[in-house]
Amino acid sequence: MLILGIAGSPRRNGNTEILLDEALASARQAGAEVEKIVLSTLNIAPCRGCGYCEKKGECIIKDDMQGIYEKIAAADAMIFASPNYFYHVSAYAKAAIDRSQALWARNHILKDPRFRQGKKGYFISVAATKGARLFKGSIWTMQYFFEAVGFKMAGRLLVRGVDGKGEILKEQQYLEAARKLGEEAAGK
Numbered sequence: 001m002l003i004l005g006i007a008g009s010p011r012r013n014g015n016t017e018i019l020l021d022e023a024l025a026s027a028r029q030a031g032a033e034v035e036k037i038v039l040s041t042l043n044i045a046p047c048r049g050c051g052y053c054e055k056k057g058e059c060i061i062k063d064d065m066q067g068i069y070e071k072i073a074a075a076d077a078m079i080f081a082s083p084n085y086f087y088h089v090s091a092y093a094k095a096a097i098d099r100s101q102a103l104w105a106r107n108h109i110l111k112d113p114r115f116r117q118g119k120k121g122y123f124i125s126v127a128a129t130k131g132a133r134l135f136k137g138s139i140w141t142m143q144y145f146f147e148a149v150g151f152k153m154a155g156r157l158l159v160r161g162v163d164g165k166g167e168i169l170k171e172q173q174y175l176e177a178a179r180k181l182g183e184e185a186a187g188k
């Protein structure tokens with residue numbers, strides 16, 4: 001059981017990365033193998049919309065996204081964490097999501113028989129404010145991203161009203177919820 005954690009915040013050890021780390025630690029404790037990717041430390045260009053992947057099943061841009069394709073394909077579950085930026089995911093997260101069009105093409109256009117589907121995907125996000133519709137955009141995006149790359153939304157942890165770096169550490173209920181999410185991802 002391999003769980004892939006993707007950190008989408010450029011703020012290292014910020015709120016979403018702390019929640020992701022909690023989730024991955026509890027998944028590991030529950031017996032899963034875990035791997036974490038921090039998008040802001042990688043070189044991931046935006047999608048060019050060139051259509052190359054629709055013919056070849058791979059992306060023409062040879063940057064760090066190439067390794068992520070393989071990790072997504074190998075993972076049995078994924079936990080994707082991003083701060084809420086302007087009612088959406090961060091630009092780091094969105095760049096990786098858009099580049100996943102290559103996996104979508106492999107699956108839906110080229111119908112690669114090795115493509116596994118229905119794996120469990122979890123979304124973690126934190127926002128400073130408390131509006132009811134804060135996460136609407138990112139939930140839709142994450143749902144379709146998960147489906148495009150062989151996952152389905154199995155759970156999410158959405159936190160409102162937490163802004164300062166590391167302030168989430170004062171919110172025991174969310175740390176606990178992240179641990180539960182990790183256990184669930186590990187199949188416990």
Ligand SMILES: Cc1cc2nc3c(=O)[nH]c(=O)nc-3n(C[C@H](O)[C@H](O)[C@H](O)COP(=O)(O)O)c2cc1C
Binds near residue numbers: 126
């Ligand atoms: C560029 C930027 C845009 C943001 N946009 C929003 C927003 O639209 N709504 C909101 O409630 N918080 C917004 N925030 C606040 C972050 O969501 C909040 O600080 C969050 O805790 C950051 O998580 P992190 O520590 O994992 O980076 C924004 C922060 C930044 C830096």
